[in-house]
Amino acid sequence: MPKSKPSLSPEEQKALAAEAVKRMDDVxxxxxxxxxxxxxxxxxxxxxxxxxxxKTLLKSYLKSQGKTPAADNLTINPNQVPYVLKFADIKLNKKDVTTIFNKHDGKTRKHEARGMRNALSHEPTAKDLAELATRKQDYI
Known part of the structure; x- marks a missing residue:
């Protein structure tokens, strides 16, 4: 039988609640x-x-490869994107593919669109929103 984890002390619970409130206030x-x-x-x-x-293209591509993807579990794999786009005869230059589907530009660590979406969805910060404001046209 697995050991149960000890619950937090009242002080730890208060500290945790205060941290949650602080992060919510920051957002x-x-x-x-x-x-x-x-x-x-x-x-x-x-x-x-x-x-x-x-993901519509990806599902069709995976089916053509003999795989049975779950519609709710499709993930973007940047290495797979060029093959999916070629399968659908969609031509995007490498820079656009990187901007849309990668998480970061490896050299600068600035967010690419997918990374920006992740940051904004999970915990938007003033820094992320400032980057979005300056790069919005790149993304769109």
Whole structure:
């Protein structure tokens, strides 16, 4: 029988709750301006639309490879993207593929669109939103 983990002490629970509230407040402040919210929504909506289209192609590509992908478990693998696009006869230059489907530009560690989506979805920071504001046209 597995050992149960000890529960947190009342002091640890208070500290944990305070940390959660602080992080929530940080996100709330980062999203406070109408411009930040508009950039956030525009980007998330456009990325979601792109992701749905790509995953439609990916599912068909995987089926052509004899695999039976679960529709709710398709993941973007940047190394696979060129093959999926070629399968669907979609031509994107390497720079656009990198900008859309990679998480980071390896040299600068700036977010590419997929990495930006991950950052904004999980814990948007003022730094991420500032980067989005300056790179929005690259992403769109």
């Amino acid at each position: 709330h402040r980062a999203m406070a301006s109408p411009e930040a919210r508009e950039d956030y929504l525009d980007f998330i909506i456009n990325f979601d639309i792109c992701e749905v289209g790509y």
